[in-house]
Amino acid sequence: MKFKQIILFALILSSTGFSVAQEPVKINIDFSSKIGEMKPIWAWWGYDEPNYTYMKDGQKLLTEIAALSPVPVYVRAHSLLVTDEGLRAALKWGSTNVYTEDDQGNPIYDWTVIDQIFDTYIQRGMKPFAQIGFMPKALSSKPEPYRHFWKPGAKYEEIYRGWAYPPKDYEKWAELVFQWVKHSVNRYGKEEVESWYWEVWNEPNIGYWQGTTEEYIKLYDYAADAVKRALPTARIGGPEGTGPGWDKAAEFLTTFLNHARNGTNYATGKKGTPLDFITFHAKGSPKLVDSVVQMNMGAQLNDVEKGFEIVASYPEFKNLPIIIGESDPEGCAACSEADYPHNAYRNGTMYSSYTAAAFARKFELADQYGVNLLGAVTWGFEFENQAWYAGFRDMATNGVEKPVLNVFRMFGMMSGQRVKVSGELNHNHESIIKNGVKGDKNDINALAAMDKNSATVMLWNYHDINEKMGETSSVKLSLAGLPKNKLLVQHFSVDQEHSNSYNVWLNMGSPQNPTASQIKELEKAGQLKMASSPFWINADQSEFDLQLDIERQGVSLLKISW
Structure with missing residues (x-):
């Protein structure tokens, strides 16, 4: 020109x-x-507190998130199987009371709360990225103490209580999973549930799982077999470990994939285990330097790259969908700016510009390794009844949306x-x-x-x-x-x-x-x-x-x- x-x-x-x-x-x-x-890899969200789903501001934000996306948004929440009679919501805590037992140890299933959560998604055209966890109190091999009362500023490891332990009976665990999937099919229909993704646990290579790697693999085998028995066409995956940029996390992912390929299945005795998609996490690492926030997108992208590299090294798994189950600037959404000053990026435009730049590089890395990146879950929702702009990693505060959500609105306009x-x-x-x-x-x-x-x-x-x-x-x-x-x-x-x-x-x-x-x-x-x-x-x-x-x-x- x-x-x-x-x-x-x-x-x-x-x-x-x-x-x-x-x-x-x-x-x-x-x-x-x-x-x-231009895959909508951004159309995935997650959060710790499942009971916020159907609360006032939770419903409002889910409506906005659903509206910004031209495709169904997938939602991942922790603690869907956690026991708490009071059904109290708190930071990093939630429950459904879905499983208890009578005096003779017989299962009692109550789907009321879990249905309320999933109904909220379905009514908005969203879909569950259904996390099978954590351990109900009646099934935990170490049930006491069961509930934590964590708050910002406390040591993170204080959250790991009875809900994080292996089951005392893997057959009962499998039956719970089977009944949950069967109930979902009866309530929502086979075609709808076939469109969901089911996964087992969260970050089982650190404190979220108080068992060994082999015990997690056993947990996965029993859960995956139960899912497939209830609905053979259901999609099940894992292992949802922490960022593979950490050597021990990379070793955990490799151990899991080796078992999925040719290990002896704990539930069936056959070779391998069902695996329809692969998940891992990727986190950045901001810090405070001379009272100024300094981000570290490189740490997050390094996790992504190492995960893709590992998956690409397995010819039988290379084309499976990859879901980065948590993909964020750092690791604790519920850690506020007041107690963790390096989180001061969250309210303003630094979070939004980081999000734009980081998602673009996930595309670049998927292209480089030739892998099938399906989604990257933003672990940031909302926190009910908290101070305005308290510096949590969320999309909205008291029902008012933060700048970062508008980047996702932009992504929603990109197609082709x-x-x-x-x-x-x-x-x-x-x-x-x-x-x-x-x-x-x-x-x-x-x-x-x-x-x-x-x-x-x-x-x-x-x-x-x-x-x-x-x-x-x-x-x-x-x-x-x-x-x-x-x-x-x-x-x-x-x-x-x-x-x-x-x-x-x-x-x-x-x-x-x-x-x-x-x-x-x-x-x-x-x-x-x-x-x-x-x-x-x-x-x-x-x-x-x-x-x-x-x-x-x-x-x-x-x-x-x-």
């Missing part, structure tokens, strides 16, 4: 909220160069095929794993997709260091492969001024008892906003340039329709 034409487009965009800057970062997007499906992105780019997954995003080189990059009647470009300006907020960088987008047509351009943004309820709350004076009108204003600010009015471009050729500014820790989405 000629220089004058480039300037003309830049001036048009400047008048609609874009601007022209000196020495912009150059990013090239070729919409004719397809590199893979991912396309090639190139240019003067400082970072990719390899450089971030090795060195992070530090110094004067921001991670300014893009993820782009092409569908039948639209194209989308997600841009971010990410840095590991939480400072210099509001500082902008100019980006020059060279777009190729679009139709010669009249193009409608929409520009959405998450930054200090757009789609940011937290900044609005701060400007209100950080009220802990906001008025009804303030809450209404915050709710409006929590929605995804355009950075400018939509505008048209008459594209007489398939290549042209656009130029815009993007704030540090900001995320933009361009949607081009015809």
Whole structure:
């Protein structure tokens, strides 16, 4: 395209909220160069406290999450089999009281609460990523003490009580699983339950499982056999261990896969065990440096890479779906900012820019290893009756959505095929794993997709260091492969001024008892906003340039329709 034409487009965009800057970062997007499906790997959520599901703010947030996704969202929750007569919800605690026994040791099944949880999902078009765990008190080999009373600031290991122990009777454990799946089929129908994913336990290579690795494998075998007996077409997987970037976690995943391939099944005596998908976790590791939050996306991506590398080394498993069962900037959603200052990234735009950049690199790593990445679970929901913007890892506070949820709204607008992105780019997954995003080189990059009647470009300006907020960088987008047509351009943004309820709350004076009108204003600010009015471009050729500014820790989405 000629220089004058480039300037003309830049001036048009400047008048609609874009601007022209000196020495912009150059990013090239070729919409004719397809590199893979734009899978909705982001449409997965999870949380510790299952009873929040059907509470006021829980239902509200689930409705919003379901609405932002063009495909069914899968939801994973802990403690679906935990015993607690009071059914109390608390941080890192939940229960359904689904299994008790009479005086003679006969099982008593009560599906009331678990149905309430799953009904809440199904009513919104969502689907359970059904976690088979934890151990009911009547089945625990060490039932006392059973319940924990953890709170932020306490030692994490205090949560591991009687619910974390192996069953005293594996046959009864299997029968519980069988009855649960059978009940689900009777309630929701065979076709619906066939669309779910069933998994066994959570992070059984650390304190969540107070047994050995072999005892977990036995637990899995009995559960998987029970699932398949109740519904042969059901999907079962695991082992849901911690990040394989840790050597012991990698060894655990390998041990499990070896057993699934050719081990002797504890339940059936046959070779191997059912495995329809593979799960592991991936976490970052932020810290406080000179009172400033410093993220470590490299640690999370290293977990992803090591997990993919292990799965890819098994020819019989390489094409199985992979679900990263928890995929987050760090490890404890219920650990608040007040007690853990390195979590200060959570309320504002650092969490949202991190999310955009991290998900793009999961795609890159899946492409590199040729594995089938199906989903990456964001372990962040909401916490009922907590202080406003308390710094939990959540999507909303008191029913008001945080900036990070708007990045998922952007993802929900991206479909079709991912396309090639190139240019003067400082970072990719390899450089971030090795060195992070530090110094004067921001991670300014893009993820782009092409569908039948639209194209989308997600841009971010990410840095590991939480400072210099509001500082902008100019980006020059060279777009190729679009139709010669009249193009409608929409520009959405998450930054200090757009789609940011937290900044609005701060400007209100950080009220802990906001008025009804303030809450209404915050709710409006929590929605995804355009950075400018939509505008048209008459594209007489398939290549042209656009130029815009993007704030540090900001995320933009361009949607081009015809």
